[in-house]
Amino acid sequence: MNMKQPQVETSPKVSDEVRKTTCYMCACRCGINVHMKDGKVAYIEGNKDHPVNKGVLCAKGSAGIQQVNSPARLTSPLLRTGPRGSGEFKEISWDEALEKAVELLKPIREDNPAKLAFFTGRDQSQSFTSFFAQNFGTPNYAAHGGFCLVNMAAAGIYTIGGAFWEFGSPDWEHTKLFMLFGVAEDHDSNPIKMGLGKIKKRGAKVIGVNPIRSGYNAIADEWVGITPGTDGLFILALVHELFKAGKIDLDYLANLTNAPVLLNSDEKSPEYGLFLKDDEGKALVIDRKTGKTAAFDQQGIEPDLSGQHEIDGIVHTTVFKKMAEQYLDPEYAPEAIANQCGISAEKIKIIAAELARVAFDEAFELPQPWTDFRGKHHETMVGRPVSFHSMRGISAHSNGFQTCRALHILQIVLGTVEVPGGFRFKPPYPKPVEAHPAPHSKVTPNSPLNGPHLGFVRGPEGLALDDDGKAIRIDKAFTWENPMSSHGMMHMVISNAHAGDPYPIDTLFLYMANMAWNSSMNTSGTIEMLTDKNEDGTYKIPNIIYSDAYSSEMVAYSDLVLPDTTYLERHDCISLLDRPICEADAVADAIRWPVIEPDRNVRGFQSVLLDLGARLQLPGFINEDGSQKYADYGDYIVNHERRPGVGPLAGFRGEKGDSYGRGAVNKEQLNKYIENGGFALEHIAPEAAYYKPWNNAYQEWAVEKGFFDSPQPYIFQIYSETMRKFQLAAEGHGEHQPPEHLREQIKEVFEPMPIWYEPFEEQQVDEDEYPIHALTQRPMAMYHSWGSQNAWLRQIHGMNPLYVPTKLWEKHGFTEGDWAKVSSVHGEITIPVAHMAALNESTVWTWNAIGKRKGAWALDEDAPETTKGFLLNHLIHELLPSKRDGQRWANSDPITGQAAWFDLRVKMERLDAQEQTLPAFDAQKSPVGKG
Amino acid sequence: MTQLPQSTAKKLGLVIDLDTCVGCHACVTSCKGWNTENYGVPLSDDDAYGANPIGTFLNRVHSFEVQPEATGGCGSSAQTVHFPKSCLHCDDAPCVTVCPTGASYKRQEDGIVLVDEDACMGCGLCAWACPYGARELDSDSGVMKKCTLCVDRIYNENLPEEDRQPACVRTCPAGARHFGDFADPESNVSKLVEERGGFELMPEQGTKPVNRYLPPRKKDSWDSANNNVLPLNAISQEPKGFLKWLDSALGKV
Amino acid sequence: MHPAPSVIIFTVLTGLGFGFITWLGIGMPEVMGKSAFITYFGAFALSVIGLISSTFHLGNPKNAYKSFSQWRTSWLSREGWLAVATLLVTGLFAFLLIFFDKNLQILGYISSVLAVLTVIATSMIYIQIKAVPRWSHRSVMFYFITVSLAGGAILAGQHKPALVLTILAVIVQIVTWKIGDGRFKESGSTMETATGLGSIGKVRLFESPHTGDNYLLKEMAYVVGRRHANKLRALTLLFMGVIPAVLLLLSNGNTVALVLTAISHLIGAFASRWLFFAEAEHVVGLYYGKR
Ligand SMILES: Nc1nc2c(c(=O)[nH]1)N[C@H]1C(S)=C(S)[C@@H](COP(=O)(O)OP(=O)(O)OC[C@H]3O[C@@H](n4cnc5c(=O)[nH]c(N)nc54)[C@H](O)[C@@H]3O)O[C@H]1N2
Ligand SMILES: Nc1nc2c(c(=O)[nH]1)N[C@H]1C(S)=C(S)[C@@H](COP(=O)(O)OP(=O)(O)OC[C@H]3O[C@@H](n4cnc5c(=O)[nH]c(N)nc54)[C@H](O)[C@@H]3O)O[C@H]1N2
Ligand code: SF4
Ligand code: SF4
C-alpha cells in the first residue's frame, strides 16, 4: 500500500537573532542565548561557549521567558498611600521618587549616617552597593550572606583561603570518590549537575551525606542519612579513624598547612595557644634539616611536624601534636558517636577506609612540574582523587562554623585540597585572610565610612564596638555575640531596628530581599515589627525604601518602591570584585545587558543608585563640578576604577582591549563582552593550575591579573589563631574583654581546632517534647519566592507538603491526604503532610519558599501557593527561648552569626484535610493587578 | 496514515539514565519552551496565574521511591529515583493505529511518532491508547500534543550541527539524556543500552518502545555486612603510640 | 477513565438506536407507512443524537470528517463507516417502507447486520485499548451487543426476546464486571513494570511531576470510590435487569409497561455505562501512584 506521510518542515527558521547574555533566574550565572522573534524574546537556551554551563540550562533558566512575561512585574515607582502591608500605593514619577529618597536620606547623612540601614539580598553587585553605602557613610550595610552561608564562607576563608560555595569545585575530571555534605541545589547549580554527570559517566563513586535523599543525594551511590546537626561529629570520627590508622598525608600537612607551626603550650602564659612568631610576625616552624626554628615560608626549609621548642622557659609544641591528641581521643571513636549521628559505626569505618584507600592507594601523578613558595621544584603534581563539596546543610546550624572547619580539616588530612582529583579553588581564590579587608565601622557625618564594611576580623581588637562596648552596627555584627560575622547579620536588622537596639534608625533601605516573607525568621513577627507604631502613630521603623522588580510580599511593606527591570532589560556586572564566574582553570567574568527594552516605567536599580548618589552629592558619584559622574550603570561598569587599571570588568581592558585583569579603561569594553557572548575568560597556565596557594607560577599570575598587588602564598590554618585570641580573651587575657554572660560560651565554642557541640536550639528546648528535626530544601525548579509568578514553574511546585519519614508517619497515624499541626517552641502552623521513606527517621522537611501571601505575585487569591503552600519560617525565631539567666540568644552561630535555620525542633499532631494552611494573612492589594 | 511502517530505516529515540537524573526538571521547561515556539500550535497554559493552573507538557519528571527488600546487614534504605518520561516512539505504537483521522503516524525514515495537527480532530483516542501518558490534548487548540523528538531540531539546517539534537537532551545538566539511532548497533545509545542493561517500560503492553531507560546502579552496598571494604587497621590507640609511629613515618618522608 | 457525559450518551444512545434498528431490520416488528415512519424516526433519532453527542468530545471537530480515512487500522474510523453505512442502508429500507410500502427485506437484513457490526465496532474501540485492561477483553463486546439488543428489543416491543435478552444482558454485565475486576492484575502492569525498577524493590510515588493538574489525570486517572461503585452496580442491576424483567414478565406487552421498561432500561444502561468508564483504570495511573 502507498504509505504517504505528511511532509514535516524539518528546517524551520529558529529565530531572527540571538542575543547572548547571562541568566539571572538564580545566582549561578549561566550563559544564555536569547532567541528573538519580531523583537520579542522567543526562546532561551544555554550558551555552549560559556564557562559556567557549557550550553546546559536548568528548569528555571529555560523558563526565563515567563519571568519577562510575568504579570507581577512592577510598572512604576510607587508611593504608599494605605497603611503598611495593605498594598495601597499611588504611582509617581521617577523624579518624584528620587526626590523623595533624597528628602529622606540627605538629612540622615548630614546628621548621623548610621540612621540609614542599607541591606541587599539576592543580587551580586555587592562591590557596587557597598561602594554606595561606604560613600554614604553608614556602617549599616551588608548583603544576605549572614543568613545564607557565612559559616561556610568564613570557615573556608579562615581555614583554607576559600570556601566551597561557588568559589571552588571538585576536580571533576579526575576525582574518583566524591562526598557531598548537605547540598540540595547550591549556587553552583548547573556545574554541580554537570560534574555529577561526569563522575557518573566514569563510574566513580558518590557519597551523599544528607538527612533527605532527593536530588543529588538520590543518585549518590551511598547515602548517609545523618541526623541534622551532627555532621561535625561524623566528620571528626572520620578524622579519628584516619589518625588512628596513620592514613594521613604527612607530607602535605608538614609543608602546606600550619600543622608544624609552634604553639605556646604553657597554660599559664598569657599567650597560651598563640603561635610562636618571628619579628615580622611570621609563624615559626622547626626546620628538620637544621633542627632550628624558621619562618614558615622560609626558602628551602622542611617543616617538622613533631618538634618542640623552648624559649624563655616556655615550651612550644606543634599544632600537629595537639591535633593528634585532640582527634585520637576516644570521644570521637565511631562507636561513641554512631547513635547520635544516626549512622552505624560500621558504616563510618567503611567510609573512612574508602576515603583512605582512594586518597592514598589510588593516588596518581600529573606529569606537570611546578615550583613551590619555598623554592622547591617538583617534577610532578601528586593527585589524591577524593573530593568534597558542602553547603547549607552543615552551614545553617549554630555549630556550623566548627563543622565547616572540621570538613576542611578532613580534606587537609587526606591532602586533597588544590591537588589533582581533589577540591580546587576558582580564582581570585585562594586568598588568605590577610589578603581580605578587616571590617570598618567608623562613622563621620557627611563623609564616607573609614573603609569597607565587611571583612575578616583578626581578633578582639577588630570588633565593631564603640568605646562603651556597644555595637556600632544595627545588626550587631562583629560584636562579642557573633565576633566573626564576616557577612553581617541581615536577619537581625528588622528586629533590632524595631527594638531600637542598639539604636533606632530612620530609614531602612532594602534591595532585592523579600524580608516580609521568606527571608525572615519569624515571618509573622517580622510583619508585626514592620507595621508596629509608636504612641504618636508613627512607625517604629520610620521609613522603608525598597527596590524590587516584582510585586513581592515585601513591596506592600515599603513606603517608597523603586521598580527594577527584569534581568533581560538592564546592565549587570558579574565582577571579579564580587562573585565572578571563574573556573578552576580560568578566570572569568560576565555581564548582563539590555537584550530587550523595558515596556514599563522601570529603571535598573544600579543606575538609580548612581543617580541617587549624585543627587546626594556622594563622593565617587559626582564629578568635581558636582554633576553626576556615571550616566548609568553601563557607564560605571566601563569607567569606574577601584585601583588604577582595575575595574568592575577584567576583560578587554586597555585602550585596544587586549589586556586582561589590569589595563586602562576601554570605551568599547561592553561591546566586546557582547560580541564575546557576554563574558571574558582567561586561562591559567598548566603549571599554575593546582597547588595555587603555594605555587609560585600561580601567585605571579594572580598578581599580574590584579587579584593581589604582591604574591600571597600561605599555609592552611588547621589551628585558627584568631579563634584562640577570642578564647584567650574569654579566659580573661588582654584588654578587650567579653561581657560576662558570654564568657563561658566563647570559651567553649571558640576552640581553635574544630570541635562539635550540640546545636543551641537542641540544648535549650525539651527534646522529649520537640523530638523532630524540621528542615527545608531548595527545589531545583524554583528560586526562592520568585518562581511562583512563573507560569511554567508554578505548575511544578504550586504547593508544598511537609514530608514525613515512615516511622513518624506510622506513629502519628497519617494517611494520604492528611494534614498536621506542627509546632515549635515558638509557633504553630497547619499544613498538608506527605510520606517519604528515604528520609532520616527523626526528620521532616518541606520545599523552601513555595508558600505565598494572598495578593502577592499577581496570583489569584486562591492560588494553591496561598491555600496549600506554607513557610516553615513561622516556626523559626531569630531569638532562642530564654536561658536560665533570662538572656535570649540569637538563633545564630555564636562565631559568625549565621542564621541557624536548620536547628529547628518541632512536634506534630494529625489533622483531617483542611482548606487553608495556617497562619493565613489578609490579602494584600496587588499594585499590578492579577495575572 | 495510521498503518505502522513494517520497519523504519532508523530508530531514533532517547536513552534516559536513571542513575544520573537528579530530577531537576530542566528537560521539562526546555521542551515546553522549544515546543511553544516551534512544531505546531503553542503549548497552552490555562489559568496560568490562577487557582488551578493546568498546561500541556510533552515531558514530565516523576519521582519514585523504591524500597528494597531488607536483606540482612543494617537493612536497606529506600531509594529515590527521578524519572523523566516523554513519548517512547514505540515500534508497535497503539496510539497510531487507533487514530481515525490519520493524524497520528510513525515516520518511515526514522520511526518518530508524530501528530499532524492539521488532520487531528482531538478525539483523544490515541492518548487513551498510549500506556505511558505521553500524549496530552491541548485545551486551547483542541489538538493532540506529544513529543516530536524535536524533529524540527535534529535535521534543522538553520542550527549549528552540534545543536541538532532534542532540546531536552541539549539542556540536561547532568547528561542523563542521550539521543541516537537504536537501529545502529554502533550508536551511542545502542552501546549504552548494551553496557548498562537498558530496559523498556511496560514490555507487557506490547508496544515495543524505542526509548530505553538505564537502571540505577547498585546502591548502599556499604550498608550490608557482605560488602568488600575492610575497616582501617589501627597503628595505635593513643597519642603516645601515635607519635612514635609518626617519628618512624617521618623518617621515611 | 473520566466518565465524560458526551461519550456515555454517545455509546448508550447509539447502542440503543442500533439495537432498535437491528430488530426492525429483521422485521420485528413489521412496520409500514406511518408506523414505519414513527419507529424509524425513533431509531434514527437515538442513533444520530448519539453520534452527534460523540462530537462534543472532540477538541477539534472541524476535522471530524477525516475520521473516515483510517478504516484499515482504526476501529473508530470503522465504526464511523459502519454507522454511516447502517444509517444509509436502513434509511433506504425505511424510505421504501414508509413511502412506497415496499419491503425490500434483503436491505433490512443488511441493515441489521450492519447495525450489529457497528455496535461491535464501538465495543472494539474500547477492547483495543490495552492500556485500559478492564476494557481490553472480548466480554466487553458481548456486553455492548447484549445491552444494545436488549434495549432494541424493548423499544421494538419484542416482549419475549426482550425478556430473554434483558436477563442475558444482566448475566453478561455481571460476568464482565467479574472479569473486569481482575483485568488490571492480569495485564501484568504494575508500578514496578511501569518504571522498570521492580528489580530493586517495591515502588511508590514520591512526587508527582507537577503539583498542578494535567490532562492525563483529568482524563485517565478518574477514581471512583468502592462504595459508590457498588451502589451504582446495584442500581444498574435494578434498572437494567430486575425492573425491566419484572415489568416484562407481568405486563405481557402493554404499551405503558413497555415505556416504563424502556425508561428503566435506559436509566440502567446509563448507570452501567458510567461505571464502564469510571471503573476503568488506565495503566498510566501507575505513573501517578494511582492504584
Ligand atoms: N525556612 C527557610 N528560610 C530561608 C532559607 C531556608 O533555607 N529555609 N534560606 C535563607 C537564604 S540562604 C536566603 S539567601 C534567603 C533568600 O530570601 P530572599 O533574599 O528574600 O530571596 P528571594 O525570595 O529570592 O527574594 C528576593 C526579592 O528579590 C526580588 N527580585 C527578583 N529579581 C529582582 C531583580 O531583578 N531586581 C530587584 N530589585 N529585585 C528582584 C524578588 O521579587 C524578591 O522579592 O532565604 C532565607 N530563608
Ligand atoms: N533552584 C534553586 N537554587 C538555589 C536557590 C533556590 O532557591 N533555588 N537558592 C540559592 C541560595 S540563596 C542558596 S544559599 C543555595 C543553598 O543551597 P543548598 O546548600 O543546597 O541549600 P538548601 O536547599 O537549603 O539545602 C540544604 C541541604 O542540607 C540538608 N541538611 C540540612 N541539615 C543538614 C545537616 O545537619 N547535615 C547534612 N549533612 N545535611 C543537612 C538538607 O536536607 C538540604 O538538602 O542555593 C542557591 N541555589
Ligand atoms: S542554574 Fe539555572 S537559573 Fe541559575 S543561572 Fe543557571 S540556568 Fe539560570
Ligand atoms: S509512547 Fe505512547 S504516544 Fe509514544 S509511541 Fe508509544 S504509545 Fe505512542
Ligand code: SF4
Ligand atoms: S486525538 Fe488526533 S491524533 Fe489522536 S486519535 Fe484523535 S485524531 Fe488521532
Ligand code: SF4
Ligand atoms: S525530544 Fe523534544 S519534544 Fe521530545 S521531550 Fe525532548 S524536548 Fe520535548
Ligand code: SF4
Ligand atoms: S534535565 Fe536531565 S537531570 Fe534534569 S530532570 Fe531532565 S533528565 Fe533528569
Ligand SMILES: [Mo]
Ligand atoms: Mo542563600
